[in-house]
Amino acid sequence: MDKYIQIEWTCSSLEEGRKIARELVEQRLVACANIVPHIESIYRWEGKIEADQEVKVLFKTESVHFERIKSYIETHANYDVPAILVFSILAGNTSYLEWLSETVTSSMSRDDS
Numbered sequence: 001m002d003k004y005i006q007i008e009w010t011c012s013s014l015e016e017g018r019k020i021a022r023e024l025v026e027q028r029l030v031a032c033a034n035i036v037p038h039i040e041s042i043y044r045w046e047g048k049i050e051a052d053q054e055v056k057v058l059f060k061t062e063s064v065h066f067e068r069i070k071s072y073i074e075t076h077a078n079y080d081v082p083a084i085l086v087f088s089i090l091a092g093n094t095s096y097l098e099w100l101s102e103t104v105t106s107s108m109s110r111d112d113s
Contacts, residue, residue: 001063004089004097007070009057010041012078017055020076029069030059031103060089062104 007030011017014037021033036056043050059069063086070084089097 001066001086002088002090003062004092004100005061005063005066006087006089007059007061007066008083008085008087009059009073009077010039010054010083011057012052012054014055016078017057020073021057021059023076024059024069024072027072028104029065029072030061031100032060034058060100062101065104 009017009020011020014035017035017037021030021035024030025033034057036058039054039056041050041052041054061069066086073082073084
């Protein structure tokens with residue numbers, strides 16, 4: 001996995017998305033969370049076609065944090081099967097990627113002391 005990643009997660013409500021996004025930023029596991037309200041999802045669940053209004057949350061972080069983030073979402077999300085997808089960030093402006101690293105890595109520095 002590349003150093004920088006974007007994690008996409010779909011949740012049931014704006015409140016849930018904000019709560020988990022804030023907690024992950026506070027824990028310094030993610031540098032930034034973008035919340036996209038009002039997406040419509042159509043999917044098959046338990047043999048039926050469903051359509052729901054959902055919220056998409058995009059997290060920017062380093063790949064070293066992915067397992068902890070995934071575990072946190074799986075534990076705290078409302079859905080039985082949360083959609084958690086990871087995408088590599090192949091390139092970006094240097095100043096943003098440096099900020100991202102400084103923001104999430106400072107937590108690792110504290111944890112190691």
